[in-house]
Amino acid sequence: MNPPVALITGASSGIGEAAAKVFARRGYRVALAARRRERLEALAEEIRLAGGEALVVPTDVSDHQAVERMVQSTLDAWGQIDVLVNNAGFGRLRWLENLRPVEDIEAQVRVNVLGVMWAARAVLPHMTERRSGVILNVSSVAGWVAAPGYSVYAATKFALRGFTEALRREVAVFNVHVLGFYPGPVATEFGQHIGTKRKTAAPAWMTLTSERTAEIIYRMVARRRRSVIVPWWFHPVLWFNSHLPALSDWIQTRFYTRPLRLR
Numbered sequence: 240m241n242p243p244v245a246l247i248t249g250a251s252s253g254i255g256e257a258a259a260k261v262f263a264r265r266g267y268r269v270a271l272a273a274r275r276r277e278r279l280e281a282l283a284e285e286i287r288l289a290g291g292e293a294l295v296v297p298t299d300v301s302d303h304q305a306v307e308r309m310v311q312s313t314l315d316a317w318g319q320i321d322v323l324v325n326n327a328g329f330g331r332l333r334w335l336e337n338l339r340p341v342e343d344i345e346a347q348v349r350v351n352v353l354g355v356m357w358a359a360r361a362v363l364p365h366m367t368e369r370r371s372g373v374i375l376n377v378s379s380v381a382g383w384v385a386a387p388g389y390s391v392y393a394a395t396k397f398a399l400r401g402f403t404e405a406l407r408r409e410v411a412v413f414n415v416h417v418l419g420f421y422p423g424p425v426a427t428e429f430g431q432h433i434g435t436k437r438k439t440a441a442p443a444w445m446t447l448t449s450e451r452t453a454e455i456i457y458r459m460v461a462r463r464r465r466s467v468i469v470p471w472w473f474h475p476v477l478w479f480n481s482h483l484p485a486l487s488d489w490i491q492t493r494f495y496t497r498p499l500r501l502r
């Protein structure tokens with residue numbers, strides 16, 4: 240029996256990098272995708288030194304042909320993909336009118352939404368034919384609760400939730416499992432790419448480590464957990480947001496938007 244294969248996008252840092260290490264430790268061969276080749280090479284080397292198998296597939300997921308090549312190169316090298324972790328993504332924290340149409344708005348949609356759809360579409364013929372596979376999409380709690388300043392990011396993560404739910408029902412008959420992961424703040428390089436100097440970061444007690452997050456991803460895949468929101472205390476936040484929407488609007492406007500926009 241060949242060891243299973245996990246293809247992980249956004250593996251050059253943060254959650255994706257940590258997930259690659261966890262899957263490799265648990266006996267998976269890992270295909271590492273992202274744009275920064277040197278980071279992927281270094282990670283692959285680390286995994287190999289620890290006795291694992293890793294393949295570097297430099298990919299810009301905002302390019303659909305590159306995404307198809309990513310899947311094909313993995314299949315050419317190892318003949319199978321058991322797990323696709325659609326993790327590549329980024330956000331910009333800015334008022335909508337200050338986001339640039341292409342570099343900020345279109346790019347977020349391309350990476351966070353289209354890249355995920357293209358990758359899932361590319362692996363599905365293989366998974367449905369084998370009657371086996373897991374696709375895990377990394378959305379965010381921003382896919383449930385939309386915060387001011389993250390309008391486009393939230394739109395992409397809401398979109399991912401809809402895509403994940405529909406696709407799950409579309410391919411379940413082939414024994415292909417589509418899982419949605421909705422983490423809160425995780426300590427990664429995410430904050431370095433938001434395009435704004437944040438005055439305050441989430442406090443440490445609210446923040447997950449990428450290692451812990453990667454373990455949760457692994458467990459979700461192992462147990463085919465359809466949907467996971469972490470940390471646990473986001474459940475009451477989500478409940479509050481959906482059951483008391485006017486109060487939620489008021490709190491966010493009063494304590495977040497107003498002091499920043501109307502000084």
Ligand SMILES: NC(=O)c1ccc[n+]([C@@H]2O[C@H](COP(=O)([O-])OP(=O)(O)OC[C@H]3O[C@@H](n4cnc5c(N)ncnc54)[C@H](OP(=O)(O)O)[C@@H]3O)[C@@H](O)[C@H]2O)c1
Nearest residue numbers: 249251252253254273274275299300328424425427428429
């Ligand atoms: N950190 C958080 O608080 C948090 C919370 C909820 C959800 N998330 C989600 O978790 C996922 C991973 O983010 P992270 O926190 O680990 O941030 P990160 O450390 O900045 O990692 C982002 C990864 O995405 C890759 N990526 C970005 N654009 C890409 C592109 N065009 N093509 C291919 N890869 C691309 C980056 O690689 P390259 O730059 O090398 O291409 C990098 O490996 C994202 O989807 C994010 O939305 C994060």
